[in-house]
Amino acid sequence: MNIKMIxxxxxGLVLSVSGFxxxxxxxxxxxxxxxxxxxxxxxxxxxxxxxxxxxxAYEGDYDDFFDNGTNNDHLDSxxxxxxxxxxxxxxxxxxxxxxxxxxxxEDYDSFMSVNLNVGxxxxxxxxxxxxxxxxRDGINESNTNEISVGNYRVSISSQAGVLSTNSVPxxxxxxxxxxGIMGLAARRFKKQ
Numbered sequence: 039m040n041i042k043m044i045x046x047x048x049x050g051l052v053l054s055v056s057g058f059x060x061x062x063x064x065x066x067x068x069x070x071x072x073x074x075x076x077x078x079x080x081x082x083x084x085x086x087x088x089x090x091x092x093x094x095a096y097e098g099d100y101d102d103f104f105d106n107g108t109n110n111d112h113l114d115s116x117x118x119x120x121x122x123x124x125x126x127x128x129x130x131x132x133x134x135x136x137x138x139x140x141x142x143x144e145d146y147d148s149f150m151s152v153n154l155n156v157g158x159x160x161x162x163x164x165x166x167x168x169x170x171x172x173x174r175d176g177i178n179e180s181n182t183n184e185i186s187v188g189n190y191r192v193s194i195s196s197q198a199g200v201l202s203t204n205s206v207p208x209x210x211x212x213x214x215x216x217x218g219i220m221g222l223a224a225r226r227f228k229k230q
Contacts, residue, residue, distance in 0.1 A: 066192040066203060068163070070113050073181035076164035076173060078124065079192075079203055086155045087199025091117060091132075093163070095190040096146040113188040114166035117148040118173035124160050128170060154199060163190060 068077050083089075095113040119129040132150040148163075162173040165187070167180035194201070 062195065064194045064201065064203060066161075066194070067189070068192075069189045070163070070165060070187050072187060073165050074178045075187075076162055076168065076176045076178050078176060079161040079163075081159040081161055081194075081201050081203055083154045083156055083159065083199060083201045085198065085200035087153070087196045088151060089154050089194060089196045089199050089201070090151045091119070091149065091161070092193045092195070093117060093148040093190060094193070095188060113190055114146040115148045115190060116164055116166055116168035116173075117150065117192075118162040118168070118170060119150070119152065120160045120162070120174070122158055122160075124162075124174050126160070129154070129159065131170070131173075133166065154201075161192070163192065 093115045095115045116133050118131045120126045121129050130150050130152045132148045164178045165181050168178045172178045
């Protein structure tokens, strides 16, 4: 009985200490390739606290933030944060924010600071004119401008809160096409 208690205590201690490894600064790197594209990230908050989301995306002076050699990072970011899942309630959103501490030279980069409780959240990022429906659906129908694209980096920091992140994979056109063909084939075989 004592050995079980000791094992449980050690396991609890190890798990509680490992959670602190995610406190501090987390960066999300991505790219928006068309004005209609929206990226989603799942955030798992394991310890509540104040979280700051600081986006680096817009190169107003044609510097090359991301050293990709193309000087094409002109994403005027717009961000949304939803609770639980993409159908959850809106927690916060931001278009143009402060310059922050990430190297932003323009206030086109989004910035928000919000208190989050323990739970799962969905972070959505797209180009300017992104509305709440587009952030949920993953398609920015308000912007089909191919010029406002580029890389982005979201720096998420917290003094007390702890979180982990996962990107939400987007189905490729080929995968969607293959699923459609499989559905048609299944329907044809069902009729025979």
